[in-house]
Amino acid sequence: KAIFDNNLTYLTNDNFSSQFNADWANKLLICIDEVLFNKEELTERIKYLSTTDYNKLEAKGKDKREVEFFAKFILCSNNEDNFIKIDSDETRFWVLKIPSLKTEEIQFLERLKEEIPAFLFYLQHRELATAHKTRMWFTPEQINTNALKNLMRNNRNRVEKELASILLSLMETFDVDEVNLCPLDALQVLNRTRIRTDLTQLRQILKKDWKLNNQDNSRKYQKMVIWQDGGLELIPTKGRYYTIEKSFLLRHFEDLENDETMRE
Template identity: 65%
Template structure:
C-alpha cells in the first residue's frame, strides 16, 4: 500500500481476480500444470434485457435461499478447494492447447499421424527421433529442448535402461514407417495427446 507522500508498506491480502476477454485462445499464459485458474466460456446473450435491475431485486431473496440451503458437491481437498480435475473445462483445455509452443504442436501432430497410419495407441520415442521428425517440418529445435519438453512439459519418464523399440521414421517422399531401434525411449499414448492437444487439432480443422 502506497499513499501519496508516504512510504509504501506491505499489507495482508487474499483475493480472487476475474479476467474477462473475448479472446478464447490465448488471453492469458497458463502453464499446463497450473491449478489456480477456472476458465469458463460464458454463453452469448440471446435477447437484450432492459429491466435488469428489477429482475435482480426480485431474484436476490431466491438466491440467498439457495446459498443457505444448498449442498456442496466438492470437498475441501486442496488449498484451492476444488480438485484439479474439476477445473479442466473445455475452455481451459482450448486455452492450454493454444498456449503450447510450435514445437509441441508439430510433434503432437506428427505422432498422432503415425498412430493413425499404423493403427496403434502408443508410440515409443527418443529425443533424437523427435528431432529428426521435426527436421522434416523445418522447425528449429535441439535435443536439449526436446528432452526438456518430454520430461518437464509433458511429464513423461524415459526407460531406465536401453531397450528395443519401434522407431517412427518419416522419409523425404512423405512415407512413414517403423524400424527397430534401441534406446531409453519415452512411451507416448494416444490418450495423452488427445487430452492435451485435441482442442487444438479441432480448431485447426
C-alpha cells in the same frame, strides 16, 4: 461493484503489471477486464496471490510493507483461446464460458441491481453443493470445464502440436498404441517440416510438459523416421527412449483426435 462497493476494484492489464499495488492490495475482489496476459510472470503472480495469506504492499515513494492478503481474482476476456498462459495440469483457474445474450437488453444492468437483495438472500441461505477438499476448495475434476480444456489446448506451442500430430499419424499408419522416441528422433522428424526447434526444447516438452521418463539404460526400440516424400517408417535402433501412448495424446490434444476422426 454495486454489491461489494469499496471492497472491489477494477484493474487493467497495465495496472496489474505495475509494481505499485497500494490501490488494490487490500481489496476483497479484484476484477481485471479484457485480460491478455502473454507473459508467464503474470500467470505466476496470479498463482502466488491466489494461495498466499500475505503480500507486499507498495506505493510510490514509500517503503514496502507486509499486509494480509485475502483477495479473489475475476478475469474477464473475449479472447477465450489464450487470454492467459497456463500449464496443462493447472488447478488454480476455474474457467467458464458465459453465453451471450440472444437479444440486446438495454436495461440489463438496472435489472441486475434490482435482483441484488434476492441474490444476497439466496447466498446467505443456500446449502453448499461441494465440500472443502483442496486449498482452492474445488477438486481439479470439479473445475475441469470445456473452457479450461480449450485454454490449455491453445496454450500448447506449435512444436508440441506438430510433434503430437506426427506421432498420432505414425500410430494410425502402423496400428500401434504407443511409440518409443528419443529427442534426437523428434528433432530429425520435425526438421522435415517447417517447424524449427532444438533438442533442449524437445527434452523440455517430453520431460517437463508431458511428464515422461526415459529409459535408464540404452535399449533396443523402433525408431521413427520420416522420408522426403512424407512417408513414415520404423527402423530398429538403440537409445534411452521415451514411451508415448496414444491415449495420452488423444487426452491432451483433443483437436487432433477430431482431425483423425474426420480422416477416417
